[in-house]
Amino acid sequence: MSSEKLNKSYLIVDIDNHQTKAVLIERANGSYRLMGASEAPTTADPPDLDATIGVESAARDLGRKLGRQLWAEGGPSGAHRFLCSSSSGGLYMAVAGVIRTMSAESAERAALGAGALLMDVFSKDDPRPDYKVVDRMRSLRPDMLLLAGGTDGGAVEQVLEMAGLIDAADVRPRFGAGYKLPVVYAGNVEIRDDVSKTLGEDRYATREVENVRPVLEVENLGPTREGIYDSYMEHVIIHSPGYDRLAKWVDGRIIPTQAAIGKLIYAYAMERGLNLLAVDVGGATTDVYSVYNGVFNRSLNADIGMTYGISNVMREAGVQNIMRWIPGGMGEREARNIIGNIMALQPAELTSEETVVQRAAAREAMRLGLEQHRNIATRLKGIQIKRTIADIFQQLVEASIIDLMKTQSIIGRGRIFADDQDHSATTLMMIDAIQTEGVTEILVDRSSVMPHLGMLLDVDKEAALSILSEECLHRLGTCVAPKGMARKGETVMTLRMNVAGGATSEEILTFGELKALPLGPGEHAKIEVTPARRFDVGAGRGKRLEAEVQGGEFGIILDARGRPLVIPEVKGTLEEWTASLTPLAAPAPAA
Numbered sequence: 001m002s003s004e005k006l007n008k009s010y011l012i013v014d015i016d017n018h019q020t021k022a023v024l025i026e027r028a029n030g031s032y033r034l035m036g037a038s039e040a041p042t043t044a045d046p047p048d049l050d051a052t053i054g055v056e057s058a059a060r061d062l063g064r065k066l067g068r069q070l071w072a073e074g075g076p077s078g079a080h081r082f083l084c085s086s087s088s089g090g091l092y093m094a095v096a097g098v099i100r101t102m103s104a105e106s107a108e109r110a111a112l113g114a115g116a117l118l119m120d121v122f123s124k125d126d127p128r129p130d131y132k133v134v135d136r137m138r139s140l141r142p143d144m145l146l147l148a149g150g151t152d153g154g155a156v157e158q159v160l161e162m163a164g165l166i167d168a169a170d171v172r173p174r175f176g177a178g179y180k181l182p183v184v185y186a187g188n189v190e191i192r193d194d195v196s197k198t199l200g201e202d203r204y205a206t207r208e209v210e211n212v213r214p215v216l217e218v219e220n221l222g223p224t225r226e227g228i229y230d231s232y233m234e235h236v237i238i239h240s241p242g243y244d245r246l247a248k249w250v251d252g253r254i255i256p257t258q259a260a261i262g263k264l265i266y267a268y269a270m271e272r273g274l275n276l277l278a279v280d281v282g283g284a285t286t287d288v289y290s291v292y293n294g295v296f297n298r299s300l301n302a303d304i305g306m307t308y309g310i311s312n313v314m315r316e317a318g319v320q321n322i323m324r325w326i327p328g329g330m331g332e333r334e335a336r337n338i339i340g341n342i343m344a345l346q347p348a349e350l351t352s353e354e355t356v357v358q359r360a361a362a363r364e365a366m367r368l369g370l371e372q373h374r375n376i377a378t379r380l381k382g383i384q385i386k387r388t389i390a391d392i393f394q395q396l397v398e399a400s401i402i403d404l405m406k407t408q409s410i411i412g413r414g415r416i417f418a419d420d421q422d423h424s425a426t427t428l429m430m431i432d433a434i435q436t437e438g439v440t441e442i443l444v445d446r447s448s449v450m451p452h453l454g455m456l457l458d459v460d461k462e463a464a465l466s467i468l469s470e471e472c473l474h475r476l477g478t479c480v481a482p483k484g485m486a487r488k489g490e491t492v493m494t495l496r497m498n499v500a501g502g503a504t505s506e507e508i509l510t511f512g513e514l515k516a517l518p519l520g521p522g523e524h525a526k527i528e529v530t531p532a533r534r535f536d537v538g539a540g541r542g543k544r545l546e547a548e549v550q551g552g553e554f555g556i557i558l559d560a561r562g563r564p565l566v567i568p569e570v571k572g573t574l575e576e577w578t579a580s581l582t583p584l585a586a587p588a589p590a591a
Contacts, residue, residue: 008026008027008460009024009025009026009027009079009080009081010024010025010026010080010081010082010083010456010459010460010463011023011024011059011070011076011080011081011082011083012024012025012082012083012084012452012455012456013055013058013059013082013083013084013085013452014084014085014086014087014257014260014451014452014455015042015044015051015054015055015084015085015086015087015088015257016042016086016087016088016257017042017087017088017089017090018041018042019039019040019041019042020039020040020041020042020043020051020054020055020057020058021037021038021039021058021448021449021452022037022038022039022040022055022058022059022061022062022070023035023036023037023062023449023452024036024037024062024066024068024070024080025452025456025463025467027463031466032460032462032463032466032467033467033471034447034449034467034471034472035066036062036065036066037062037447037449038058038059038061038062038065039058039061040054040055040057040058040061041054041057042054042088043057043242044088044089044240044241044242044243045241048241049241049242050241050242051086051088051240051241051242051243051246052242052245052246053242055084055246056071059071059076075245075248075249076249081251081459082249082250082251083250083251083252083452083455083456083459084246084249084250084254084455085254085255085256085257085259085260085451085452085454085455086237086243086254086255086256086257087115087256087257087258087451088240089240090117090143090256091114091115091116091117091143091144091228091232091236091256092116092117092119092140092142092143092144092174093111093116093117093118093119093142093143093144093145093146093228094118094119094120094121094122094137094140094142094145094146094171095107095108095110095111095118095120095121095122095145095146095147095148096121096122096123096145096146096147096148096149096162096165096166097121097122097123097124097147097148097149097162097187098123098124098125098148098149098150098155098158098159098162098187099123099124099125099149100121100123100125100126101381102213102216102380102381103123103148103149103150103187103212103213104121104122104123104148104149105378105381106148106212106213106219106221106380107121107146107147107148107186107212107224108121108376109219109221109297109376110146110148110186110212110221110224110225110228111146111228112297112298112299112300112376113221113225113259113262113296113297113298114224114225114228114229114232114255114256114259115255115256115257115258115259115260115262115298116144116228116256116300117285117300117302118300119140119142120136120137120140122136122137122162122165123162124149124158124161124162130165133165133169134165134168134169135169137165137166137169137171138169138170138171138172140171141171141172141173141174142171142173142174142181143173143174143175143182143232143236144181144182144183144184144228144231144232144235144236145166145171145181145182145183145184146183146184146186146224146228147159147162147163147166147183147184147185147186147187147195148185148186148187148211148212148213148224149162149187149188150187150188150191150211151188151211151213151214151215151216152188152189152190152211152214152215153188153190154188155188156188156190156191156194159187159188159191159195160191160194160195160198163195163198163199164198166183166199166204167198167199167200167203167204170203173235173236175239175240176239179235179239180202180203180204180205180235181203181204181205182204182205182207182231182232182234182235182236183199183204183205183206183207184206184207184209184224184227184228184231185206185207185208185209186209186210186211186212186223186224186227187211187212188211189208189210189211189214192208195208196208205231205234205235207227207230207231208227209223209224209226209227210223210224212224216380217380219380225259229253229255229259230253232253232254232255232256233247233253233254233255237254251459252455252458252459255455257451258280258287258298258300259454260450260451260452260453260454260455260457261280261287261289261413261450261451261454262289262296262298262454263454263457263458264450264453264454264457264464264468265278265289265291265296265411265450266289266291266296267457267461267464267465268465268468268469269291269409270291270294271465272409274291274408274409275291275292275293275403275406275407275408275409276289276290276291276407276408276409276410276411277289277290277370277402277404277407277409277410277411277434278290278410278411278412278413279366279369279370279410279411279412279413279414279430279433279434280413280414281305281306281362281365281366281369281412281413281414281416281417282305282306282309282414282415283305283306283307283308283309283346283415284302284303284304284305284307284308284309285300285301285302285303285304285305285309286300286301286304286305286309286365286366286368286369287299287300287301287369288301288369288370288372288373290373290377290401290402292377292401292402292403292406292407293401295377295401297373297376297377297401298376299369299372299373299375299376299377301365301368301369301372304316304365304368304369305365306342306358306361306362306365306414306415306416307342307343307346308343308346309343309365310339310342310343310358310361311339311340311343313339313361313364313365313368314336314339314361316364316368317361317364317365317367317368319332319335319336320332321364322335322339322357322360322361322364323335323360324360324567325359325360325363325364325432325567325574326356326357326360326571326574327356327571327572327574327575328571328572329571330353330356330357334353335357335360338353338354338357339357339361341354342354342357342358355420358416359416359420359425359429362416362429362433363429363432363433364433365433366429366430366433366434367433367434370402370433370434373402374400374402375400377400377401377402378399378400378401379399379400379401404434404435404436404437404438404440405437405438405483405536405538406438406538407436407437407438407440408439408440408441409440409441409443410430410434410436410440410441410442410443411443411444411445411473412426412430412442412443412444412445413444413445413448413450414445415448417444417445417446418444418445418446418447418448422578423476423553423554424554424578424579424581424582425578426444426476427442427476427477427553427554427557427581428577428578428581430442430444430476431479431481431557431559432565435481435563435564435565436479436481436559437481437482437483437536437538437563438480438481438482438483438536438537438538438545439478439479439480439527439529439537439538439545439547439549440478440479440481441475441477441478441479441549441550441552442475442476442477442478442479442552442557443473443474443475443476443552444473444474444476445472445473445474446472446473446474447471447472449467449472450468450472453465453467453468453472474553475521475550475551475552475553476552476553476554477516477519477551477552477553477554477555477556477557478519478549478550478551478552478555478556478557479557479559480493480495480527480529480537480556480557480558480559481537481559481560481561481563482529482531482532482535482536482537482560482562482563483535483536483537483562483563484531484532484534484535484536484541484562484563485511485534485562485563485566486511486532486534486535486562487511488510488511488512489510489511489512490510490511490532491508491509491510491511491532492509492510492511492513492531492532492535492560492562493508493509493529493530493531493532493535493537493558493560494506494507494508494509494529494530495507495508495509495527495528495529495530495558496527496528497517497519497525497526497527497556498525498526498527499519499523499524499525500523500524500525500526502525505517507558509558509560510560511560511561511562512560512561512562513558513560513561514557514558514559514560514561514577514580514581515557515558515560515580516554516555516556516557516558516580516581516582517555517556517557517558518551518555519549519550519551519552519555519556520551520552520555521550521551521552521553522550522551523550523551524548524549524550524551525548525549525551525556526546526547526548526549527546527547527548527549527556528544528545528546529544529545529546529547530544531543531544531545554581554582557581561577
């Protein structure tokens with residue numbers, strides 16, 4: 001097959017702890033298409049202990065569906081470029097730096113952005129005494145360790161002291177005591193040789209990359225993430241059962257699934273020029289990704305999820321916070337029992353009662369995830385900023401960069417979004433959990449191929465972003481939500497909407513109302529929103545905002561319930577909210 005044909009055809013596999021999913025992407029009639037997908041059980045664990053068995057099974061099943069030969073004896077057929085991502089087993093990392101809120105914090109962001117599950121963070125200003133730090137390091141057994149510290153030409157002694165603590169701890173890798181532990185060094189470039197000598201080549205495989213904080217005012221995370229990917233491929237994933245053979249088949253690196261998703265989300269946000277927030281609610285973890293003013297961040301709430309982690313959601317959030325999202329008729333004891341059953345049994349299909357409880361838990365999982373993400377996505381600390389009196393009161397240096405009023409798009413990902421057939425409940429679940437402000441488009445991943453598209457991104461960006469927009473992301477609508485509070489019945493906003501090529505309509509909403517205006521997927525409109533004096537929709541309190549918006553399954557969602565959102569004590573209101581998200585009949589033209 002010609003290289004031109006080969007470059008336009010991709011067999012991509014993502015391996016998670018339970019399922020291995022294969023997809024085929026090809027260019028046909030001038031555009032890229034997702035030709036099909038197939039899943040098979042992951043086989044990296046006993047009794048198979050060979051990840052390639054599951055990969056081959058998924059690929060062969062996909063080939064049968066499509067009537068194509070995707071797999072030959074001994075590996076991929078060679079007719080397509082073969083790419084792979086994996087979250088099987090996870091990437092467990094520890095990070096260390098000199099100052100907790102500076103180099104260690106930057107290292108933490110780099111590790112999370114590379115798809116890591118963070119085990120612990122160490123620093124020279126750690127409140128724990130050195131002997132406890134050493135004991136903790138020794139007990140962790142991570143897959144990889146990231147060491148940062150000092151600006152270029154800056155701190156020397158403190159960085160070497162931290163390297164000495166790592167050496168004293170004799171940190172061993174999670175799998176294979178005979179292997180060297182990968183250490184990525186992303187600190188003061190002038191002491192690279194000294195750090196390598198301190199750690200020792202007999203126990204640590206040290207990789208040197210550019211400094212994550214070359215100067216105080218700059219955070220440079222990209223090279224560190226690339227170094228983590230390389231070390232993951234060379235020293236971590238290669239030791240998992242079957243991955244030595246898999247590595248010979250793939251075109252490029254195998255990177256963590258979460259990293260592939262993050263790369264795709266960042267590229268999508270930059271392509272559209274958006275401030276974006278994405279929430280990935282899994283069975284055992286909840287990931288939050290954000291891109292604000294071109295800055296990417298990822299956070300991970302481990303053990304918080306919808307199956308294995310649903311009891312942890314109840315423990316962290318409190319059962320009363322889950323109960324506030326459950327309509328009347330169910331008691332706390334029944335909800336606790338349902339949560340326990342979902343965690344223990346993980347049913348393939350949920351009853352109506354189980355679905356209600358899981359949706360309530362999902363709201364709290366997203367809320368907890370966003371709270372944690374705010375602490376990760378912060379402005380750089382340690383730099384000097386000229387501030388006005390107003391800035392001092394706002395404490396800009398310490399503030400999170402997450403600003404819901406400036407968030408233009410939110411994306412939901414995970415089985416709870418992909419499998420839930422009640423799209424009005426899904427839409428409201430996202431709006432309620434995140435409490436969107438201003439004008440925000442709401443999208444969900446219905447295809448679950450974002451990891452595959454993230455792997456495709458580096459070799460064919462056009463294909464990845466095209467399929468993401470056209471076949472992966474489902475547009476639920478655009479939410480207009482003024483920030484502020486009022487009494488029931490008081491006017492919150494007046495909205496005028498001019499549909500492209502259509503009529504102009506006007507809506508006046510009072511406090512507590514939730515309404516959907518028809519504007520279908522692919523349709524555009526111009527809106528003018530005039531909030532009441534105490535409300536802000538993005539231009540300031542009481543100031544009119546003009547915006548261009550896109551429609552979706554639920555058109556334009558007008559949310560006059562106020563922010564922060566107050567959950568009503570009258571349980572019937574919850575059902576009324578969900579029922580209100582039904583597109584209305586087309587309004588008559590305004591006079």
